Amino acid sequence: MAECPVCGAEVTLASDAVVSELMECPDCGTELEVLELDPPTLGEAPQSEEDWGQ
Amino acid sequence: MKVGFLHSLIRPEEKLLIKEFEKQPNVDLVMLDDRELVFDLRRKVAVDVVLERCINHSRAMHGLRMLESMGVRCVNTAAVAAVCGDKILTSLELFDHGVPQPELRVAFTKESALSAIEELGYPVVLKPAVGSWGRLLAKVNDREAAESILEHKAILGSYHHSIFYVQKYIDKNGRDIRSFVVGDDCIAAIYRSSDHWITNTAQGATATCCPITDDIAEISLRAASAVGGGILAVDLFETPDGLLVNEVNYTMEFRNSVPATGVNIPEKIVSYVVALAQ
Numbered sequence: 001m002a003e004c005p006v007c008g009a010e011v012t013l014a015s016d017a018v019v020s021e022l023m024e025c026p027d028c029g030t031e032l033e034v035l036e037l038d039p040p041t042l043g044e045a046p047q048s049e050e051d052w053g054q
Numbered sequence: 055m056k057v058g059f060l061h062s063l064i065r066p067e068e069k070l071l072i073k074e075f076e077k078q079p080n081v082d083l084v085m086l087d088d089r090e091l092v093f094d095l096r097r098k099v100a101v102d103v104v105l106e107r108c109i110n111h112s113r114a115m116h117g118l119r120m121l122e123s124m125g126v127r128c129v130n131t132a133a134v135a136a137v138c139g140d141k142i143l144t145s146l147e148l149f150d151h152g153v154p155q156p157e158l159r160v161a162f163t164k165e166s167a168l169s170a171i172e173e174l175g176y177p178v179v180l181k182p183a184v185g186s187w188g189r190l191l192a193k194v195n196d197r198e199a200a201e202s203i204l205e206h207k208a209i210l211g212s213y214h215h216s217i218f219y220v221q222k223y224i225d226k227n228g229r230d231i232r233s234f235v236v237g238d239d240c241i242a243a244i245y246r247s248s249d250h251w252i253t254n255t256a257q258g259a260t261a262t263c264c265p266i267t268d269d270i271a272e273i274s275l276r277a278a279s280a281v282g283g284g285i286l287a288v289d290l291f292e293t294p295d296g297l298l299v300n301e302v303n304y305t306m307e308f309r310n311s312v313p314a315t316g317v318n319i320p321e322k323i324v325s326y327v328v329a330l331a332q
């Protein structure tokens with residue numbers, strides 16, 4: 001169980017979660033990044049930049 | 055075999071690719087997070103091949119180029135990334151290889167851009183040369199809008215927003231086509247449909263299966279070859295005069311395309327990368 005850094009909700013990581021994976025807080029909807037698996041740690045995902053995506 | 059996986063954030067596409075790599079019996083996947091890497095040009099990264107899946111174009115392009123200088127084979131190549139990441143360079147390659155595309159102009163000042171727009175005739179689409187997900191596209195319907203948008207770009211944007219890429223507006227009837235090319239094969243295609251004139255799925259367009267006709271396969275493979283080949287997504291417009299290539303993407307997203315087409319796109323990509331490294 002990890003804690004959402006924005007709203008403090010307890011967030012369960014998927015069993016196949018990987019470091020750097022994007023996910024959404026089910027409570028507040030903030031886009032989060034998995035920072036560590038052990039212990040499960042979440043951070044706010046970086047804001048999109050001008051040269052992101054295709 | 056050591057496969058380097060150049061990435062930053064792990065999106066659904068990267069997760070699917072990682073799972074496919076894990077199914078390969080002889081692959082040791084080496085995660086290369088572009089936020090943690092420090093490139094020493096004299097020290098080779100110890101992998102047999104790298105699959106690039108960065109979210110930033112600039113990091114992908116420069117990272118690939120440095121990896122290649124170390125002798126690492128990269129998919130896609132740095133040259134493909136440089137071309138596909140810049141709409142002007144993409145249009146040049148398409149033009150040089152005789153691949154049909156919408157009419158376009160490039161200009162470097164507000165005044166010359168306005169002349170180019172008036173010459174093409176309204177409406178036109180102004181696009182940043184580097185950009186994606188349909189962001190900062192502007193459909194320009196008349197001279198007043200053109201003057202306003204050009205001034206905003208020149209004054210408020212960074213210097214590269216004063217490189218004006220002007221494309222003739224194509225009436226898409228609510229959809230375009232994105233086809234997927236892996237090596238010598240056009241493996242899948244989707245229609246991207248939207249009530250909005252921008253039909254990127256990142257902007258809310260819906261993806262449905264598009265049968266791969268001979269015409270779609272042919273122009274997709276020609277476009278892929280023109281930019282250097284590899285693993286590419288080709289955006290196509292349907293017009294009364296035939297298909298036109300709008301863009302070619304080198305780190306494509308496909309999360310919506312797998313369920314829409316039933317094609318295991320990540321498996322095709324992984325097989326291609328592993329075969330290249332063998």
